[in-house]
Amino acid sequence: MNQRRDLALQTEVAQARNRVQTERDALDDRASAFETFLDRVSNLAAEGPTSTPPSIAAGAGTQSRISRSGDDGCQRVRTAFDETIRPRSVDDMTGTESLMETIRVELTDDIALALAPTTRTSLTPELKRAIITEAEVGLAEANATRKALHREEAILEAVLETVNDITSWIAESDETPLTALDFDALRRRHQTLARHREECERLAAERQAFLDGTTAHGAQAEVKHRFLVTFIYQELSSDYPVLSAVSRLAAACEECQRAVRAHLVRRV
Structure with missing residues (x-):
């Protein structure tokens, strides 16, 4: 995974977090x-x-x-x-x-x-x-939106932490070429990449569930999450930066896995 793609993933989520913070301040x-x-x-x-x-x-x-x-x-x-x-x-x-x-x-x-x-x-x-x-x-509508934005901000913080952890692990692992690893080390790397992909898939599933949900403030106001995130991220490169980042990260892990599997096959 190259450094440019690594920074792009982190930047995408960080920009979304900045937008949420700006909107939250305005709602306050x-x-x-x-x-x-x-x-x-x-x-x-x-x-x-x-x-x-x-x-x-x-x-x-x-x-x-x-x-x-x-x-x-x-x-x-x-x-x-x-x-x-x-x-x-x-x-x-x-x-x-x-x-x-x-x-x-x-x-x-x-x-x-x-x-x-x-x-x-x-x-x-x-x-x-x-x-x-x-x-x-x-x-009530302002307070419902504020609550939804607080939830969105917490999600972005968790996703950004995961993106940073996985991209840092990949960058550190790439410092050791695959040709320098024995069979067991290759297998462990493949297993770790599989766990990272599972984590990305879990985040994507949780994100879809959040987008399909709402946040209410009493009986007077209810905010649909999908409408909210589409509105606040309309000026970004993606209306769904979380889904975009985790799907691209999962694809990067899969690409790394293919490279590791190719070396594993040669060692059998």
Whole structure:
């Protein structure tokens, strides 16, 4: 196994780990933003309804009535959202996406309509509950993704350790040419390579099982692992760097085994 391929395998997994760490840090900030937003909205005083308003979905499909009087409370909600969630929601704060569009994406169309300055809606108890409910869903989704990323990071650490161990063993073994080994030494090397291949196959099977699974945070949010890893690794050379690395490492071990078997046959 040449040094270039050795480094490529280690780099592939290390790059994946770096991507996970970057995404995890971003999710930590996003979760913190939702928590701060929830605190600020929870502390706002709600106003009673005074007239017939537009309706919004409050939680699980129920319809609430919102008043059309003063909007000081709604302005405070918009400000809180703009200062907490929005910077963690859009890639470029100088871009074209408006504040209300971001609210629509994060908190639903109905809430964005109720909070819009042109709607002149007051912050009624029903609207306040709806905002808190949707923000809690957003926080749950962020926390579920954080948990999944922590699991992914642990997997990458274990895979990187295995890749380093096996590639180091192969590199060290290659320092002694096969022609210098007797039959028993060749047999032991062949057996060790077989164990390394089995380890790669075990990691691949465990990886497939992980990709088919999910991570949940309570009953509000669930993250599908396959979708998550495809998203976070989309800028890497492979959408599945773990499977790519372990399969290439298994193939390298098999290649080494063939070379050892050829020498074993000559010694019989």
